[in-house]
Amino acid sequence: MTWDQMQALMWPATQETFQMVGVSAAVTVLLGLPLGVLLVLTDKGGLLANRAVNKAIGFVVNIARSVPFIILMIALISFTRWLVGTSIGWQAATVPLTIGAIPFFARLVETSVREVDRGLVEAVQSMGGSTWTIVRKTLLPEALPGLAASVTTTIITLVSYSAMAGTVGGGGLGTLAVNYGYQRFETAFMWVIVAELVIIVTAVQLLGDFAVRSLANRGRTGGRTRLLGRTPAGPATPDEDVVAS
Numbered sequence: 739m740t741w742d743q744m745q746a747l748m749w750p751a752t753q754e755t756f757q758m759v760g761v762s763a764a765v766t767v768l769l770g771l772p773l774g775v776l777l778v779l780t781d782k783g784g785l786l787a788n789r790a791v792n793k794a795i796g797f798v799v800n801i802a803r804s805v806p807f808i809i810l811m812i813a814l815i816s817f818t819r820w821l822v823g824t825s826i827g828w829q830a831a832t833v834p835l836t837i838g839a840i841p842f843f844a845r846l847v848e849t850s851v852r853e854v855d856r857g858l859v860e861a862v863q864s865m866g867g868s869t870w871t872i873v874r875k876t877l878l879p880e881a882l883p884g885l886a887a888s889v890t891t892t893i894i895t896l897v898s899y900s901a902m903a904g905t906v907g908g909g910g911l912g913t914l915a916v917n918y919g920y921q922r923f924e925t926a927f928m929w930v931i932v933a934e935l936v937i938i939v940t941a942v943q944l945l946g947d948f949a950v951r952s953l954a955n956r957g958r959t960g961g962r963t964r965l966l967g968r969t970p971a972g973p974a975t976p977d978e979d980v981v982a983s
Contacts, residue, residue, distance in 0.1 A: 755938075767843065773847070774843070774850075779869070780795070785863070803842055810838050811903060814833060827909050831910070835903065847888055854881050886953055890942060
């Protein structure tokens with residue numbers, strides 16, 4: 739296979755990989771972030787401590803994380819076909835990708851949020867801050883570097899999963915690797931695909947590391963939570979003005 743033939747195949751496949759990873763990552767962050775925060779809030783000693791709810795959520799998350807992705811894709815074929823109208827292509831691959839990544843990301847979020855200084859939470863709570871205020875203006879801002887690292891790790895995992903999705907017609911670079919590198923014994927093409935995946939993962943990691951460093955530096959130079967009792971203009975409101983970031 740010539741280089742021109744490789745290029746003609748790889749560009750559309752690369753676009754499909756970016757599309758399935760991008761959509762899956764966006765939905766994963768949208769759903770996994772509140773799920774991870776809820777795991778912290780409902781745990782023992784949390785702001786919304788509820789053992790039954792915490793155990794139920796944790797059980798579901800653990801079950802979902804324990805299923806190998808290749809098995810999850812096969813098990814969700816009927817659901818995927820019902821949801822998007824097909825079980826092949828990058829659109830179909832986003833369904834198992836998202837379902838597999840949400841519990842993974844939720845646990846990473848839980849770990850990041852747990853690292854927030856408990857004293858800050860107690861200080862805001864003692865000044866009348868509601869649970870929503872504490873989450874929005876203390877827990878999430880203080881956990882931003884860890885959350886950025888969690889997003890980076892999740893995207894890299896999704897890239898790996900997207901390549902695996904090629905084994906069941908998920909599209910993208912994984913499908914090329916299976917159809918040409920494995921079935922047609924195009925070894926050179928296989929290594930070109932591997933090299934591209936390595937470049938993509940490296941780029942994501944570098945961008946993620948830069949984001950983590952920037953957020954961490956911002957925290958050290960005044961971006962950390964500041965507790966305000968009163969402002970020059972008058973008394974602070976309990977929920978909105980107790981914490982300013």
